[in-house]
Amino acid sequence: MTQRHKVDGQPAFVLHAHPFRETSLIVEVFSRDYGRVALLARGARRPRSALRGLLLGFQPLELGWAGKGEVKTLIKAEWQGGQPLLTGKALFCGYYLNELLIHLLPREDAHERLFLIYAETLRHFSGVLQESDLRCFEKALLQELGYGLTLGHDAAGAALETGGDYAYEIERGPVRLSRRGSSGLSVSGKTLIDLARGDLGDPRSLAEAKQLMRSLIAHYTGGKELATRKIFMELQEL
């Protein structure tokens, strides 16, 4: 960061926005070089504000801000474009990614690789929605945060076997089971290998990876119920 704490032309995405005072917004953004930052967008809710309709989630932006405190002041925002707005189910999945980032990513902790994966995942979302994109994002997120999964070998250091059954123990890794289904978190060796390769074409691998990721994320979010998941489930029930 420069001496004057001024940032310009920073690629970023809006994660969430809250109204602030009469006409302003507090915007939570995920930027490439500064990670998650809270910005005050002065006058962004005025009827003729240039920022109106610009500070939308899931759209690539270039932002400029200044300030020293926890909440910086947004100075400039430019629309980068190039991808359609998310609609339908993809929109809900986008919200889920944002909630994960808001809950798990500490403020002002740069994660350039994760930023690029996030941008790439959103680009995929605007095409055909693939559930495996969600799993790969979750995997990358945990890895970036230092909670990376052990997928190369089992907890004892032995190579994973496609036909083997494992219990995934958080912070230890996969533990070989003598028989299937004795643990709530049991996964097949194939699922772990597929997840490591980022190729979840097999429906069983996809389903098991989902369960595995869900319990890992529940662990790291402290068991907090994710609002986006709750809303999405309600939608499925309608």
Added chain:
Amino acid sequence: MSTPSSLESLVEALRCLPGVGPKSAQRMAYALMQHDRTGALRLADSLRGALAAIRHCGRCNTFTEIELCERCASPKRDASLLCVVETPVDMNMMEQTHAYSGLYYVLMGRVSPLDGVGSRELQLERLLARASDGIVEEVIIATNFTNEGEATAHYLSEMLKTRSVRVSRIARGVPVGGELEYVDSGTLAQAFRERRTFAE
């Protein structure tokens, strides 16, 4: 001298207003008590009156003082069309267009997954019951073109697709009288993606 407790509780109560922080609340409370006690009385009375009288219309959910708002009760409106909007202000804007003569349903909010607002919070089962009354043929979703508005639209369309009603969404694009030179890139890009073929 410490602040009297009733003044303190007034300051605290005023803070529930949008955009009012501790400082403004204090200023308002002192102004009411010191300079304008009749104004304060009027405010108290009208607040009490409004709270007692205003409720939601049984059909469109907007604010009204009677069981069924004037618009819903009017025989001139086309009851086969139902337009869903987020707020009463949006409904007024639609009315100003003079382009629509059907009925409305006001959600009084929008689906916002990150704030935990979904079908339960918006009581969408009321809209579902309203749209399935057998008279409504088309539901027009006129929520905002923000991500939350789109999420709401998706939610509603999923909810209504099993019912025998047609569901449509208002169009978006270049504004009327708009010159491409002055349209923002986001709008223009979306208008391009959602272009339509001329009817034969």
